Amino acid sequence: MADAIRIENLRKRFRLGFIPKSREILKGITFAVGEGEIFGYLGPNGAGKTTTIKCLLGLIHPDAGTITIFGRPYSSPRSREPLGFLPENPYFYDYLTAREFLAFTADLFGLGRGEKDERIARLLKLVGLERAADLPLRKYSRGMLQRAGLAQALVNDPRLVVLDEPLGGMDPIGRKEIRDIIVRFKDEGKTVFFTSHILQDIEMICDRVAIIVGGRIVKEGGLRDLVSEKVLFTEVTVAGLPPQTFAGLGESVSARGDRVLLKIYDEAKVDEVVGLVHDRKGRLIALSPRTETLEDIFVETVTRT
């Protein structure tokens, strides 16, 4: 299967300031995104995520390295024909209406007359902007602009969708909607590449991830490979028994009212605790094994680097 994105040894140095002090932002990035995958690109602020995306899109010229999109080099504008991009903050021509903006975008992709109108109508319906379609964009709320941005990213029915922090600044309902949309893309056979800070969401939907720290890829691979199923500890909530009952078996994290929350590191001890609760006629409220999450990996990786 062809790689949707293939980046090899990408390097970029910036010269900033009046007395040019050069800083190497990307120090040899290498990774690949397979077709049909949902790929998460994470890293702390300033690691180089946005710079990588800008190199991909031809906005920045790399100093060294190769980037191909479905086999085409990034330097050719044609490489962006199967690509749809949603930037982090929507910056669009505020004097155009959504309809005009989508028509303009369609023109840039060279879509024919008939195809253009039909697709615009469909997209407006998809993102729920039918009623506001003929209002100028400067009258839109932030949420509406995000939706307009999504529509413009889909005008060319892209094979590859690139999203920069699509989940940032949204409420939980909005985040769920975006997650669902991304998963739907995958069902349609599209490849999705996105950056995010919100690791729980990445964990939920990504097939593969790469972690970039200080301009270098420090971890790359399938999510299942990176995140083991190992249980770190088990959280047990018990009611009706005093904390001292469980001394030696686990840590008592908190005791409120008659509820006690325990953190048990040793898996064997969990059965003992359950037995104890049953014997002493207590009530077992909750029992949840806590496996290693992406966040754990992330924090560990970043602090180690």
Add this chain to the structure above:
Amino acid sequence: MKIGAIAGITFKEAKRDRVLYLLFFFAALGIVASRVLAVLTVGDRIKIIKDVGLASISVFGVLMAILIGTGLVYKEIDKKTIYTLLAKPLHRSEFILGKFLGLVLTLLVMTAAMAVIFLAIVYAHTARVEGSLLVAVAYIFLELILITAVAVLFSSFSTPILSSLFALAFYLIGHLSWGLELIIKKMRPGTGKALVRALYLVLPDLENFNFKTEVVHGLPIPPAIYLSSFLYGVCYTAFILGLAVLIFRRRDFI
């Protein structure tokens, strides 16, 4: 056509710029005022009307080209609308050319409007429309096209204020070419003179597009100059746009 699409939205955006209408208002005012000024003069009234009219179209046209042109590319970068735009399958040259054409289109409309007012006033005074006036306006427009290209060039790497100053400097240098010619005549032959002459050939000569004097005084215009001035304008515009594309291609949008 992608260039056409960009030209279209540029035209839409320029149309909304209040500066455009303000300048148009003053141009119209100037043209109409020439009618009033004509009353004050003794002798040939129509000369003043033609002089002031053509001068208004020229001066305000140049101001429009510079003031709007220098913001064209800069605003896209400043407002970050350029990110989504360049993420499309678009050559950077198509972007520059689209912006340029959009403004040229805007100026065409504005110049035509000013010309209509001008010719109407002339007609009211002389009951005829002289073809030579249209020629003068046409070549003023050619000059505006070149100035627009210069404004777009500077806008692709500099802030609007600096770009305006540079474009204005280009305009002034362009109209002082004859001064350089006089200096060359008085210089002694040698490397100095050769260098200055090379400079003279390269620097713009905007007087090539200036037929105002001939038209107003009814002097004959040698036909050879129509073609050579036109081609000169085309070549210089192509050169400036080429430079703009060259510079713009290399830019990183961080």
Add this chain to the structure above:
Amino acid sequence: MVKSGAAKRGSATGLLLAVLLASGAGIVTLKAATDRVVRKKLPGSSIIYIPSGKFLKYAAFGYRGLAADAIYIWAIQYYSTPAIDDRLDHFDHIFAIINELDPRFQDPYEVGAMIAVQEARDALERARDQALFSSLIRAAFAILDRGAANNPDQWVYPFDAGHIALMNLKDYPLAEKYFAQCMKIPGAPDFVERLRANAIFKKGDLKTSWETWLDIYKRAPDERTKKIASNHLYNVKATIDKEGLEGSAAKFRERFGRLPADLEALVRTGFIREVPRDLDGKDYLYDPATGKVKTVISPWRR
């Protein structure tokens, strides 16, 4: 096969450079070609719009010297273009502007006056245009007066003015006035006072002329000046004497119906007290046929 990225960029850059080169070459060739086309030029034909210097002073935003230079340079070209036949209409106006913008800019005063006088002579000789001649001479004086007023330390302006009065107008009182003004300025050459003295003579005020030349003679710093003064004194005396004698001779004829046979006759008949001698003590030559008196030697050949 898809062209590699670098190769595609390379060919695009190549195309771009070709465009730049071609259009650059086009610019240079077409500029040279356009230059060769002869266009009728009418520099400064809208000159009626030029406001007075007082206004321009403020409009020049402090760059008055530069504005004066620019207008002066333009004026030189303008006034040396004979094709513009109405160029002299506002001559003094233009130079007044230049002078007002930069009163210490010396060249325009002299050159302006020079052009005015030249054009004035042309007007008189070629076109017999007395009116234009007078107006241009007036303009020349106006320019030089301004020069003198703005630059009281420059002797050349009253000198030039006196020269014009002397040569072009033959207005001797005016010449005298200017030469007197010139003399007062430190650094004025010493021949100026001689020019003044001569102007007084030409004016006809013989007595003052005698006194002036005497004064110059007494103060003469060298032999040459002394000789010149002496010649002029001789000339003045000769003129005074000549007038006196010829006048008396005319009166003699009125009385006696014929001219006197010699100068002694005038003494004998009481018209003059004694026969004057020239400055060298020589007799004057009298022609009884015409009644005219001559000197025995030219004053300038003594």
